[in-house]
Amino acid sequence: MTYVLVLVVLALAIPWGAAPIARHLAGVLAPREACWVLTGAAVLLAGGTIAALVGLFHVPFLAALEQLSLVRVLEAWPAAVPFACVAGAVMLVQLVLLVRRWFQHRSVLRTAWLSADGGTGDGDLLVVSGRDVDAFALPGYRGRRGRVVVTSAMVRSLKASEREVLLAHERAHLAGRHHLLSAVADLAAVVHPALRGLREALGFHLERWADEEAAAVVGDRRVAAAAIARAALAGASHGRADGYPLLSVTSGPVPRRVEALLAPEPQALRGGARRVGVAALAGTVVVAAVGALALAYGLHEYVEYAAQDLVGVTTPSGCSGMWDTLRALFGNGAP
Structure with missing residues (x-):
């Protein structure tokens, strides 16, 4: 089972290497492309992690399906049950954290809508009275379409041209449905701690995307840069890190956002630089995903081979070929 342990370690360790690569690539891409790269990497790496844990968890169940007793399984691989228990416990914790995080999202959204109910405005704009200097994009909720919420204090603190920048920024968040990308990366970070860096990087690039819009x-x-700087100095995001x-x-x-706006408009990478960056990220993510899938399928093949060797259960056609290849790669001995 050495190859199984190697695949488990790879599937769970690769996100630690892939996340920095994704962040680096995002840093040289235009904001829109950077956001999609970071979100896609978070989804694929989280999926690979879950696939690896599922593959490790289902070994005893496959053994039961192949008519192998637990005693025979432990004789062949003493660590099978402990590893399966650990994988199951990790997935249970992940599920609890995912559900908890999702309800936290909904709670924040519900609270924000309640606080904005007293606002006045026209179209997608809601102006809320109060001393707090704040503005944010409020996604749609329970049939209500998204709104841009601005406090009266924020309106007073900005010039007319700066208010136009503020509204355009928040409308860009709504039009691009940036809250969904942010939510996906946030939930993926619950699955694997290495993906927290992708969540933080995505938050920055989402703001940059809206800044450019x-x-x-x-x-x-320059007007956009000045408006963002003035708005940040006047108010705060009130704990929405x-x-x-x-x-x-x-x-x-x-x-950093202001500095980027004072520089020329970013352009997408072209030619060789873009191909190399995308290939590096894609290669790392594909290795993680393929490794996780190979783990799940390889464990299935391993149990079928063990069943055939120990109790004479016939291995379904089409499966032995892959197992023969794995045996050639990782050793010819019986499990």
Whole structure:
């Protein structure tokens, strides 16, 4: 079972290497592309982690299906049951944390809508009275379409041109459904701790995406930079460090965002640089995903081979070929 342990370690360790690669690639891409790269990497790496745990967890159940007693399984692989128990416990914890995190998302969203119910405005804009200087994109909830919520204090703190930037920024969040990308990365980070870095990087690039959309609307990158800086100085994001579901113009590393707006508009990577970056990320993610799937299928083949060897159960046609290959690669001895 050496190859199984190797695949388990690879499937669970690769996200630690793939996440920095994804963050680095996102740093040289245009904001829109960066967001999709980070979200896709988070989904695939989280999926590979779950597949590896499922593959490890189902060994005793496959043995039962192949008419192998638990005693015979432990004779062939003494660590099978302990590993399966650990994998099951980890998946149970992941499930609890995922459900908890999802309800936290819904709670924040519900609270935000309740706080905005007293607002006045026209169309997608709601102005809420109060001393807090704040503005955020409020996603749709229970049949209500998304709104841009701005406090009256924020309105007073900005010039007319800066208010236009603010509204364009938050509308870009709503139009791009950025809260969904943020939620996906946030939930993926619950599955594997290495993916927390992707969540944080995605939050920054989502703000950059909205910054660029706002600059395009007003037609002046310097005005957009000044508006974001003034809004950040005037208010705060009030503890929304995770960025979901209330994406705000004041969140993220504002100095870096302002610096990016004062620079020329970012362009997508072209030619060899883009191909190398995408190939590096894709290769790492594919290795993680294929490794996890190979683990799940390889464990299935291992149990079938053990059944054939120990109790004479016939291995279904089409399965022995892969197992023969694995035996050739990892050793010819019986399990």
